[in-house]
Amino acid sequence: MIGEDDVRYVAKLARLRLEQDEVARMAGELAKILAHIDKMSELDVADVPPTAHVLDVVNVTRPDKPRPGLSREDALRNAPAVSDDCFRVPRMG
Amino acid sequence: MNSHRRPAIERGAEGAPLCAWEPVIGLEMHVELDTRTKMFCACEVTKGDAPNTHTCPKCLAHPGALPVVNQRAIEYAARIALALNCSVRPRNIFHRKNYFYPDLPKAYQISQYDEPLAVEGWFDYWVDDEKLRCRINRVHMEEDAAKLVHAGGDAGRIAGSDYSMVDFNRGGTPLIEIVSEPDIPSPEAAREFLQQLRNLVIELGVSACNMEEGQIRWDANVSVRPEGSSDLGTRTELKNMNSFRYLQQALDAEIPRQIEVIEAGGKIDLETLHFDPDTGTTTPLRSKEEAHDYRYFPEPDLVPLVIDRAWVEELRATQPELPAARVERFASQYGLSRADALVLGSAHALAAFYEEVVSLGVGAKPAANWTMGEYLAHLNAAGLEAGHGHVTAERLAKLVKLVADGTISTSSGKDVFARMISERAEPEEIVEKHGLGQISDTSELEDAVARVVADNAAQVEQYRGGKQQVLGFLVGQVMKATGGRANPQVVSELLRTALDG
Amino acid sequence: MTALDPLRLTARVAKRLLVDGEISSAELTKVYLDQIAAVEPRVRAYIRVTYDNAAKYSTKVDREMQAMRGPLAGLPIAIKDNMVTEGVTTTCASRILHDYMPVYTATAVRQVWDRHVVMLGKTNLDEFAMGSSTENSSYQTTHNPWDLATVPGGSSGGSAAAVAAGEALWALGSDTGGSIRQPAALCGIVGMKPTYGAVSRYGLVAFASSLDQIGPLTRSVYDCALLLQHIVGHDPNDATSVALPEPVALPSAERLDGLRVGIPAEYLAVGIEPGVRARFDETIARIEEMGGTCVEISLPHTEYALPAYYIIAPAEASANLARFDGVRYGHRCADPVDLLDMYERTRSEGFGPEVKRRIMIGTYALSAGYYDANYGRAQKVRTLVRRDFARAIAAVDLIASPTTPSVAFKAGSRTADPLSMYMCDICTIPVNLAGLPAISIPCGLSDGLPVGFQLIGPAFSENRILQAAHALEGAIGFAPAPTFCDSGVVAAAGERTEARA
Ligand SMILES: [Mg+2]
């Protein structure tokens, strides 16, 4: 069962910052949803292969041929912060 | 330093010998492929262009963009796998490896996990003239991260920088990961392994493995165990290195550190270390609580790759000659010693240079001597790659022929070689211009011989008294007098005539 | 120009009027822009109406009639705001993409643009398509034109409401677990989810990659086929897209002779509202009158489909939404202290509660130690769900069910309980897990609100579904139009919530 420590750990992995009250609420909600999901454990699936894809398709590739991409202006158009034609991010601490 | 065969390090406290330790090293290498386009998009793979000029919605991970696999990258990866004697698996899938970092635009790397391209191979490499075998665990395909530049503060370092900048030109370049088993017995062997593996990849024509551009990088796992034991100790990981020298230095620092910890009754922590070449020490890179939880799962945007047997065989049949085979061939075809064949045959560029010299009508042995001697010394001094030196194979061949046919002496030949670099001219021109041609004309040499006989009465006496070996000294004197240009055979004949007659 | 009723006009008729010169594209477009002006303040279907573009482009189509001819030319359309449109902001109804200006256009949108449709605007949705009521939009709540106090369904609630309210001739939506069919059902229009892979996902902002499909929301089955014809096909930018084995045909069937229809017992056992059940039973009776045969079938793993979906979709979403990190586009928090601070605050400010909830579930399900019990098991359940369909489809031609267990519910009535909201999709989710095509058509009213009837077919049976749905549509003769009434506030979870109008 999911506890507040799990919620904090998962939030950290997902890079979400949750306030303490959110952690508590989230723990309750996730517990309910996961209890519902736990229904799957009724099934014996030991010999069932997983489905990652419904498509019966393999080997979709492309030739190694360059195609023009974005201009630098377009690449940087939506950037929240730019420095020297690069995407700028805060110090990595 | 211990040899690779006896890597055990003897340790004793206060003179009492304790047990001997041996290191166990495994390597994980990343090689950027020289495809024209990126792994999952059609952006051109380039070097040194202005930042963010080779991007598209896919490699910038814009919302809604999807990856499509580069066909050529699969071929290149398979060629590496085959050269490493791996079995190429018939079914391949890609996984997402999830973590946040500014150089990873999707916040996941498309990589391979439990169904990689190839597994269970081996790589034979030499340390000195002994062949060692390292098992290869796997070869898989993934995509490279973008380039991060840290600005402000301590220039170029994360620590203390004010901010960082991301250039996505490199982001998404096809990357091959090669994971070895922990079979490497010493730092020296690790270095040889990497150099020879690099040569192999270059040979395949799938990557230039340029070190400065970081086209080949590696992590080293290292542990120690009592000599002769087959158990594996807890390992530490030395992350992201791209210099052979630092690798060896780092291992030379880390191995004794582990031994000290264990002998002091401590335990090795499974951790990632950073090697600081300035201090020569290793320090932990990140703590365990931040241990990565990559949440791998099958990439739903890509379909499986089913690798056709016939295609693999076709690749196998069209592999270039690999360094190991070439070394064997050099030894048998050219009658070279194993050591010489290793020097000349291990790396593509030098081997090609050597064979070009031979193909221009030069004897295999003199070609080998000149290539390994003057030419290699020149490359090392100038820091150049074979084939990029200031002496072409054609000129070297001409030079060797001039020596062989007696036009110039061996010592003049070295002089000519040096001048070929400084003057960038043909050897004949240099010989001509500086009058370096060998003097075989007896009339030109008789004067010098007469003078030497006259000036060295004591030695002449000794020779006549039966001390044959003094002749060599006298020949040397004539050579000296002629600036090394005299044909030594003609000189000794003239001397004999003068002294015996 | 004849007076046109946007609440009844179909694309089929509009196209004929255009071809016959009875109306211009500009006039047709104005009909919708006028209707938007009239009802949008109450319905709030659009996040952005592209007035200028629509007016200008329709005039251009009229002017360049010769060059811009084609089956869709001049017909106005609405696009769900999770498909990227170059030059027109795309928000996914999320604060994290506020003002995001796409640098490319989704393939499905490109296909209709290339056929000279006139884009009216971008429609509202649950943030990142996560929801079943369009109440999870960060910008506005969309209201069901049949009763403004009720939800239009979701996540394509904006597209469905726009078509139902006469604010668009037709629309594109996306369906991950019912997001086209459920709102189509609640709004009394036609909505189709094609076979997984039939329509390119390139440029559809990914929610759950292995489940997402783009499809049409229209006022008739014929229109649905007409629009679908032009958006299907393999796209080199989407490795999971495939060419249909046969082209989509415009349906003309009037009878259902010989059609075998299976009714899954499990779908009727999930608490279907009596009014919905009554309309469903009437429609089944009608099928038999029209020459079809209806038999009960079993899809035994139905009750496990929902739990599997609520692992698979959030797991994929947790990775798909990781790219919203404040580095390359979208929201970034103010004055971040460092990188981690930027990531966490950007994402916490940018995502709404339901999106966070699903990211959390998905991250948890993939995290170390939980994968096998969650994601791994869900993928196996997915196999069982697929096998259920494969077995059932072997004995029948199509499968029929109510699209939703209930008619449109009051806004705010389910927001407090995520699980009750998830139950809306009990009849639609298994179809996405199996990747099958399915349509929802209106089959009558219950308490004055529309009821949807779902037809599911085997993979790539779009034509079979469209023909049957077309025949059935004719027989049902669904005629009422929404009245924009407002039944007022609703009591939810014990407290009174205001229905925002
Ligand atoms: Mg890797």
Ligand SMILES: [Zn+2]
């Ligand atoms: Zn690109």
